[in-house]
Amino acid sequence: MKAGLHGRKSRYVKAGLHGRKSRVVDEGVDALSIETQLDRGHKWATVEGYDVAAEYTENVSAWTGKARPQIDRAMDDLIAGRIDVLWCYALDRFTRRGARMILEIMDQPASVRPWIIFDHEQMNTRNDAYRLPLIMLAEMALQYSDRLSKNVRSTFHRMRESGDWTGRAPYGxxxxxxxxxxxxxxxxxxxxxxxxxxxxxxxxxxxxxxxxxxxxxxxxxxxxxxxxxxxxxxxxxxxxxxxxxxxxxxxxxxxxxxxxxxxxxxxxxxxxxxxxxxxxxxxxxGRSFDMQGKRGTASAELTGTMHCQGCGGPMARTGKAYRCSRHIRGVHCPNPATVQAHHVEPMVREAFLAYVTALDPADPDDLDTWAEIATRWKLHTDPTIVADNREATRAVTDLEKRLRRLRDDREAGLYDDDPADYARRVRDLQDALKDARDNAGDTGVVNLPDFAGMEYEELSTGLMRVSTAERRALLSSAIAGVIVNRAPRGTQRFDPDRVRIVLVSGEDIRR
CATH class of the missing domain: 3.90.1750.20 (Putative Large Serine Recombinase; Chain B, Domain 2)
Known part of the structure; x- marks a missing residue:
């Protein structure tokens, strides 16, 4: 069994790797890409015999005013024991808050102090001898950021004043x-x-x-x-x-x-x-519409659910009708569909009511459907569920990447002397990947929605009393999609058969 830094038994040490690069400028030590930083971290972990348990990547500035959820997550994991050590390529990749953040770490007793390795400086927070050098380097990084920020603003100002273009040239x-x-x-x-x-x-x-x-x-x-x-x-x-x-x-x-x-x-x-x-x-x-209107603000109850059969794209409500969004924007659609809102909205409401009130919350055969409806309802009503889903998906992706990298290391001969160690690492990663996939599948489900088990009349009344946004969330919880065909030329009457309503179970209401 190998011994890592400070004489620790290293085989079961869980390491986290941190990589950061600014979106705007390539500053700091060598300005390495995030991928290159992580590759160095994996090589360090392999040499020390540590297991890489997590990667924390940021493509943002380390400036004081910026929200940095990944470094916050890394520190939370370090304090909670989910990782034992955090590897960072360089101190200026980790923080530009100056001595304050380093003091918050170094002032803790060595036995409980977060263990952070700064690879470029060859220093770590567990060694008190590095206290003063780390504080000085952190202050130097802060001063560099201050100076860089002022220089960038000053440069942009001078360029604008002189008429020099400061970014990518506009089209044309x-x-x-x-x-x-x-x-x-x-x-x-x-x-x-x-x-x-x-x-x-x-x-x-x-x-x-x-x-x-x-x-x-x-x-x-x-x-x-x-x-x-x-x-x-x-x-x-x-x-x-x-x-x-x-x-x-x-x-x-x-x-x-x-x-x-x-x-x-x-x-x-x-x-x-x-x-x-x-x-x-x-x-x-003089036009009656504003092409620069705020995006992402849906104002119709079927927004996000309606789709044009001609191109498969979404349909948006304009005035009294839903129309193919691509066609509205001037993008080609072979058969752009249009349907009056007063025709299609009652159809979808009726389908929702009939479908949901026919499901029995006490019937085991309906539980899978209720679980799907509950998940979709939660995604609309609780924004934290969306964040949890993204985090769970990111965890799966990270573990899959680590498993591929481990297998690449074996192909490169890094585990020729210790095949048992490789087998254990693969098994641990596969177990973690299974748990992560289960977690990604479970995130956000569970409790039945409040409207489960309601009678038709009660649910119908409630559906019409809520706001448009809430009605949209209710309908889309059970309706997977509404697909509209283009009406034949010269047709005056509305034909319900050109509207296909797809339930979350995959069934079509109309055939």
Whole structure:
């Protein structure tokens, strides 16, 4: 049996590995990728003979104001004994809070002090001799962050004031070589001109999107054109040649200390004519809809449940009808479906009521169905269940990755001298993986919902008294999907047979 640091018997030591890299800048020691950091950690664990019990990865800044749930989870696991030691590539990967966090750790008695290894510095928190060096290094990391943050803000400010572009060039433009000034991209600028011209002439955003998609015009993201993309493009100040700043992710024309806009195009580069920009924006300002409306706020009871048979995509309620969302956005759908809300909503409510009130909470044959309904209901009514599901799924993924890495290590010959150790590690990981998969499957179920066992009339009355959001959650707990076919041309009357309602059990209400 191998001995690890401090003379511990190492075979059954559970280690956690921490990896972090900033989203914005590559600062700190070598700025290694998260994967490279974790690879180093696994090699360290193999040499020491430790079992890697968890990985904690962060793609965020270690700056003081940032929420860092992964490092919080790592410290919780360390204190609770779920891991015995936490390995970090470097101190500045672990914290930029300065001496405060290190003091919180080092001030505890050595016997109960969290054991953290800082690989790059070759120091650890169990050795009191490292107390002062760790405090000094932590303060140096904090000062570096302060200086870096101020320098970045100062640099961005100077660049904006001088009209230098600070990010990726907007679609239709490019950054001129040797400068930070924008100029039209000869390959895509004509599409910008065409979009502004068409919208200014009264052509709808959807019609422009359809036209571009049919012609195969490349879009900013390489996907199909949509109305929202064009709306954002028409309102982007860069096409007027102006420097931008951002508020909540939305660009607006940047103004200098004197209140003047700043030109971002090169002096000899020609931006869109002011009258063309004005005509396009004026045309859009008269529209009755807001393409920049808040996303994720469903206002109809079948949102998320309705699907178009033509393309399989979702349907959204616009006015009095549900329509194919892809078709609304100008994305191609071979047979875009539309159905009036006053026809389909009562159908789905009736299906829900008939289905749920026919299930018996006391009948063992119905328990699996009730468990599925309860799970779906919980996901809508308790946001923590969603987080638990994600965490459980992440645990499964991490264990699967560790099992693959262990097998790769064996293929590389790392366990040739100790096949019994390899067999034990595989068995332990397989047991942990089974538990994690069971946990992922069990998360969020259980207790029957309050409406289980209600009579038809009682449930029907309650269904209509709750808010639209609650009614949507109730319906989707038992209805897996509502699929709508396009009505034949010239049809005036509503045909219920073109609406297919699928229950959570997989059965169709209408055939």
């Amino acid at each position: 433009t490019r950054v001129r070589a040797g400068t930070r000034k924008l100029e039209p991209d000869p390959d895509t600028w004509p599409h910008i001109m065409e979009a502004y011209t068409a919208v200014g002439a009264g052509v709808s955003l959807r019609a422009v999107a359809v036209m571009f998609n049919e012609r195969g015009v490349p879009s900013p993201r390489g996907t199909e054109w949509a109305s929202r993309t064009l709306w954002a493009m028409i309102h982007h100040p860069a096409y007027e040649g102006l420097q931008v700043a951002y508020d909540g992710g939305k660009p607006y024309a940047y103004r200098d200390a004197h209140g003047h806009t700043v030109r971002a195009f090169a002096d000899d580069a020609e931006a869109l004519p002011a009258d063309l920009v004005r005509a396009a924006r004026t045309a859009l300002s």
